[in-house]
Amino acid sequence: MQLVKEHIARLIKDEALRLGFDDIGFSPAEELSEEKAHLQQWLDNGYHAGMQYMSNHFDKRVNPSKLVEGAKSVITVLKNYYPDHTTLSHQPPKLAKYAYGQDYHEVIRAKLSSLFNYIQEEIDPELQGRFFVDSAPLLERSLAVRAGLGWIGKHSLLINRKLGSFVFIGEVVTNLELPYASHRMNDACGGCSRCIDACPTQAILPGRTVDANRCISYLTIENKDAIIPEEFREKMDGWAFGCDICQDVCPWNRKAQPNTEKAFAPSPQLKAMQASDWQTLTQEKFSKIFKGSPVKRAKLSGLQRNLAFVLNRNK
Structure with a gap:
């Protein structure tokens, strides 16, 4: 059997x-x-x-x-x-890689x-x-x-x-019976704390816990408030949708290989975006550029809120 x-x-x-x-x-x-x-x-x-x-x-x-x-x-x-x-610019405004x-x-x-x-x-x-x-x-x-x-x-x-x-x-x-993993992959984080140290909002807590109230990904995606708390203004590091800081500094991602899924590549319109284009986004442009994109989750209003905040346009 x-x-x-x-x-x-x-x-x-x-x-x-x-x-x-x-x-x-x-x-x-x-x-x-x-x-x-x-x-x-x-x-x-x-x-x-x-x-x-x-x-x-x-x-x-x-x-x-x-x-x-x-x-x-x-x-x-x-x-x-x-x-x-080389997919997208690393200059603000930044998008989390999963949303490219x-x-x-x-x-x-x-x-x-x-x-x-x-x-x-x-x-x-x-x-x-x-x-x-x-x-x-x-x-x-x-x-x-x-x-x-x-x-x-x-x-x-x-x-x-x-x-x-x-x-x-x-x-x-x-309902299919299958053979299960006989052992789990060993925890290889060791004494490394790079993700904790790099988080600009101190959202990563002990015990492999994240406080979403302080997480940039939450603040720019799931957060439905009209404004982002002022305490985070100088800590957003240019992230307008999501955040990859804790993953970017992780040693286990040093040898990460680019994916081969064509659907995950950014559209030509997104790759062509200039700083001035982000500041003049209309509903029509937003719908065209982010058609079928995870960014649509934030809606134009949410993205505009984020852009204004991280680019310090509403000081």
Whole structure:
């Protein structure tokens, strides 16, 4: 039986890599008991800021089996999104690397759909399950750790030894029985504190915890307030949408290889943006430049708020 499971796992892995995923692992669909208390403490401390949805569906968030009846396994995939260094200017205003190209939700969802169909058609016609990419209350990084795909860094992000931390995570929660990771990837952060030291707003706390109230990514994306707190004006480092500082300084990203996904490349319009263009964005220009982009999450009003703040135009 174990040999059959190993064979099935190999078929799934080969297909996942063929579809363009960069790594894959398997874990049991069961309660994440170790992470449950940590999540509750994070919520109790108010570190989720205005992201009230993080406190919703708590039981499902810490137990993937509650998302699919009869679920036995979680298939976790990683997709590298590290860009070519020459992709965009590093001068303000800056965008987080994950937002350079098309919305990763759509790109990865399509690949997960293909993977799910393959398993159903070629391996198990009675396959049942659901696939997700930031679309369900799941502790994705914890599931990736359990699948042997990495460890949680001090910046609270997943780090994979080969890929670094610039990775998207997706899952298939299914009733298929699979062989699970026999061991977890060792935590290799050691005594390094570069991400903590580099964070200009001191958002990274001990215990691999991030206070979203102080995180530049939260302040420029999820934050729906009309203004950004004045205390952060000189600390934004030019970031207008998201922030990569803690990842950029991480030694595990020194050897990160540029991704090969064409959909993650910035559009010619975005690459052509000059400083003056950012200051004269209209709704028409915004819709054209960021069509299908994660930046649309902030809407034009949110991006204009951020631009005014980080470029000190509303002092």
